[in-house]
Amino acid sequence: MKKIKAVSLYEMERLIRSVRFYVLLSYSFIGSLISIRMRNVMHFIEKKYVSSYILEGVYIGFPIIIMILAMDLISCEYENRHAELIFSKPLRKMEFVLGKICATIILFMLNVALSAIFILLYMYFICFETQDLITLFSTFISIVWGSIIPLSITVLINALLINTVGTFAASLIAWYILDLAVTLINPSNILYNWLPNVAYRQILADKHATAALTPIIYIVVACLIAVYMLRKRDIH
Amino acid sequence: MSAIIAENLTKKFGETLVLSKVNLKIDLGESYGILGPNGAGKSTLIRLLLGLLKPSSGYVKIYGLDMKREEEKVKALSKIGYIPENPSFPLQFNAFKLLCFYGRLYGLGESGLKERIIEILRVVNLKDKMSVKIGHYSRGMLKRLAIAQALLSNPEIIIMDEPTSGVSLDGVLAFKKYIKEKMNQGITIFLSTNDLEEASELCSRVGILSNGRIIGEWEYGKSGESLRDFYIRVMNIEKD
Numbered sequence: 001m002k003k004i005k006a007v008s009l010y011e012m013e014r015l016i017r018s019v020r021f022y023v024l025l026s027y028s029f030i031g032s033l034i035s036i037r038m039r040n041v042m043h044f045i046e047k048k049y050v051s052s053y054i055l056e057g058v059y060i061g062f063p064i065i066i067m068i069l070a071m072d073l074i075s076c077e078y079e080n081r082h083a084e085l086i087f088s089k090p091l092r093k094m095e096f097v098l099g100k101i102c103a104t105i106i107l108f109m110l111n112v113a114l115s116a117i118f119i120l121l122y123m124y125f126i127c128f129e130t131q132d133l134i135t136l137f138s139t140f141i142s143i144v145w146g147s148i149i150p151l152s153i154t155v156l157i158n159a160l161l162i163n164t165v166g167t168f169a170a171s172l173i174a175w176y177i178l179d180l181a182v183t184l185i186n187p188s189n190i191l192y193n194w195l196p197n198v199a200y201r202q203i204l205a206d207k208h209a210t211a212a213l214t215p216i217i218y219i220v221v222a223c224l225i226a227v228y229m230l231r232k233r234d235i236h
Numbered sequence: 237m238s239a240i241i242a243e244n245l246t247k248k249f250g251e252t253l254v255l256s257k258v259n260l261k262i263d264l265g266e267s268y269g270i271l272g273p274n275g276a277g278k279s280t281l282i283r284l285l286l287g288l289l290k291p292s293s294g295y296v297k298i299y300g301l302d303m304k305r306e307e308e309k310v311k312a313l314s315k316i317g318y319i320p321e322n323p324s325f326p327l328q329f330n331a332f333k334l335l336c337f338y339g340r341l342y343g344l345g346e347s348g349l350k351e352r353i354i355e356i357l358r359v360v361n362l363k364d365k366m367s368v369k370i371g372h373y374s375r376g377m378l379k380r381l382a383i384a385q386a387l388l389s390n391p392e393i394i395i396m397d398e399p400t401s402g403v404s405l406d407g408v409l410a411f412k413k414y415i416k417e418k419m420n421q422g423i424t425i426f427l428s429t430n431d432l433e434e435a436s437e438l439c440s441r442v443g444i445l446s447n448g449r450i451i452g453e454w455e456y457g458k459s460g461e462s463l464r465d466f467y468i469r470v471m472n473i474e475k476d
Contacts, residue, residue, distance in 0.1 A: 006340035017328040081324035085385065088286050089341040090314035092306060231306065235288040 003091055007099025008106070014076075015069070015107050024065055028115040031058040036122055051123050051132040052139035055116055056204065059143045063150035063200065065111070067171045070104045070154040072164040074226065079164065083235045093230045097223050101155060108151075109144050116140050139204075146203035148215035149196045150175060152222035159226035162233070237300060239264045239393055239424040240285060244294035247280055247448075254280045255448040257294070262441075267425035269439030271432065271467060277448040278428040279321055282397050285426065286318055298393070314342060317391035319399045321428075323382035327371030331362055331381055334370065335388060342389035352388065359414055360384045361407065375402045383411055393424040400434060412438065436463040444470050 015021050035057045059065070074097070077083040086096070116136055123132055153174055158167040179197045192198055194214060203211040242260040246253070255277045262268045270278050283289040285296050287303040296303040298312035325334060335353045344352065357363040360380040365373070373381065379402050386394060394415070400408045415438060419425060429435050435442050436456075442463055444452045452470035454463050461469075 002343065003341055006337055009340075010337045013333065014326060014328065080326070081322075082326055084283075084288060084320055085318070085323065085325070085338075085382075086341070087288055088313065088316070088318040088320075089338060090310045090343070091341050092310055232290070234290060235283070 003095045004099040004102065007091070007096055008103040011073075011100050011103030012107060015103065020068060021107065021111075024068060025111055025114065027065070028058060028111055029118060032115050032119050032122075036119070051116075051119050052135040054119050055112070055136060055139050055143070058115060059112060062112075062143055062147050063175055064172070066104070066108055066147040066151045067154045067168060067175075069108055070151050071158065071168040071171070073100045073104060073155055074158045074230070075162045075164050075167060078162045078233075078235070081236075087235055093227045094223065097155070097159075097226050097230070101151065101219065101223070104151060105144070105148065108147055112140055112143050142204050142211070145211060145215055146200040149200050149203075149218050152215070152218035153196060155219075155226055156222040159229045237264065238262060238297075239266070239299060240268075240426060241297040241300075242281075242285065242294065245281070245284055245291055245296065246293045247277075247284060247289060248292045253448060255284065258445075258448075258450055260443070260450075262424060262426060265419075265422040265424055266441065267419055267427065267439045269427045269429060269435040269442040270445050271429060271435050271442050271463075272445035273430060273471075276445040278430075278445055279397055280448075281445065282318075282395055282426070282428055285395060286313070286316065314389070315392040317386035317389060317394045319382050319386045319394070319396040321397040321401065323378055325370045325378065325381065328369065330367050330369055331357065331373075331384070332366040334381075335385060338385045339388055344389060356384045356387050359387065359410070361410065376404050376407060379403045380407055380411075387414070391423070393426065394418070395426045397428045398430070399427070400431070432464050432467060446471065446474050 032054060035054045072079070077086060116139075120133065120136060150171070154167060154171045157170045157174065158164075161167050161170065175197065178195055182192070182195050182197050185192055185195075193202065194217075196218065199211075199214040199218075203214070238261050240260060240262040242258055245255060245258040245260075247255040258277075258281060260268070270281060272278055280289065284291055285298070285303070287296070287309045290304075299315065301308035301312040303309050303312060329337075332353060335356070336349060339349045339353065340346075354363060354366070357366050360383050362377060362380055362384060365377065370378070370381065379399070383399060386396070400411060403411065412434075415425065419438075425438065427435065427438055440456045442454045443450045444454070444467060451474050452466065454461075454466040459466075
């Protein structure tokens with residue numbers, strides 16, 4: 001656990017010092033603001049609590065946000081030749097991968113949480129209700145939990161390709177091919193619920209039975225394959 | 237027990253044979269050097285010893301631990317400090333934070349870690365620069381940082397790939413002094429170099445590597461022949 005924590009701290013430091021993190025953070029804030037200004041917020045109150053609606057609206061593209069955050073999760077250490085020194089230390093490949101994943105999820109959570117706080121503060125002056133806080137929290141959990149599925153896909157592709165740009169492109173293509181595929185598959189098929197695009201939509205729709213299990217299966221499978229690939233790979 | 241054993245170690249990159257059936261047996265507390273021209277396979281040999289590369293055939297054991305198995309490799313690596321030839325660090329970090337990360341990977345406790353880092357940075361003369369971003373370091377400073385991270389965990393084996401290339405003279409002298417102190421304490425040294433003087437000064441046994449094969453082995457005080465003469469003789473035979 002200590003080494004997973006060490007890798008997580010290292011990865012968080014690396015990401016926090018990257019421009020990408022602040023671009024995503026700005027997107028969240030600006031997106032929240034535009035979302036609030038563009039909607040007639042009072043209009044939606046009867047349908048749904050507004051704060052969660054806005055947060056959901058901003059993060060509707062969260063598979064892409066998490067892909068951008070994780071696109072060089074593993075490859076950066078190989079491309080910049082840091083892997084040589086990291087793996088000359090007593091570190092298991094599984095600890096390395098898990099530490100990196102934890103850091104990405106924490107930073108993504110931070111990103112969403114800051115947006116949620118921003119929205120909540122803004123709402124406070126418009127039409128704040130206690131229920132807003134509760135629904136916003138459940139939306140926050142849904143977004144973070146749902147993000148684990150596209151994160152798993154990105155981790156897997158990154159470990160296979162060891163290429164940052166290639167990972168982003170391949171993850172995006174894979175995601176949209178699956179999106180296209182699910183529209184063609186019969187929804188009554190039992191496998192349908194396990195497709196990543198469907199699963200993350202269900203998580204957002206608060207279908208908790210599927211939501212609890214699917215991301216765990218995705219991340220476990222992605223980790224195991226990524227570790228297997230890294231063990232086979234030479235470090236130059 | 238031997239500190240390092242390599243048996244029939246062979247490495248191919250595609251069809252290119254880089255290392256061919258290398259055998260090594262380095263005892264505890266011994267200082268062993270590998271000497272050879274550029275492209276002889278010295279860095280590949282070191283990466284195989286560290287388990288960074290998978291051998292095409294043969295095996296490496298460190299303290300009897302098989303470097304092919306991850307659990308055993310992790311145990312072995314906890315006793316090793318490695319100085320790469322061209323160290324590459326994340327440039328956005330400063331030396332202190334990076335050494336904290338490496339120290340945690342070695343399982344060093346948080347309590348003594350800060351003191352240990354400051355102590356080791358003092359040895360390599362980087363203490364005053366420990367808060368400066370690594371991106372602002374010169375090549376010599378990067379090399380000294382590489383030395384610092386290798387010595388951080390008080391390793392029982394130090395594996396060095398041309399450790400003093402690009403380091404200023406005072407840095408080289410300080411490093412050699414520190415290594416000699418460590419050798420007197422019984423630490424095992426594996427040094428790869430193409431500097432004859434450095435090899436004869438620091439190593440009691442030197443293998444000559446050429447075209448991926450060890451073509452001769454020189455031992456301090458054994459035949460009366462200097463390392464320089466031995467190297468020239470062996471390389472001439474290899475050329476013929």
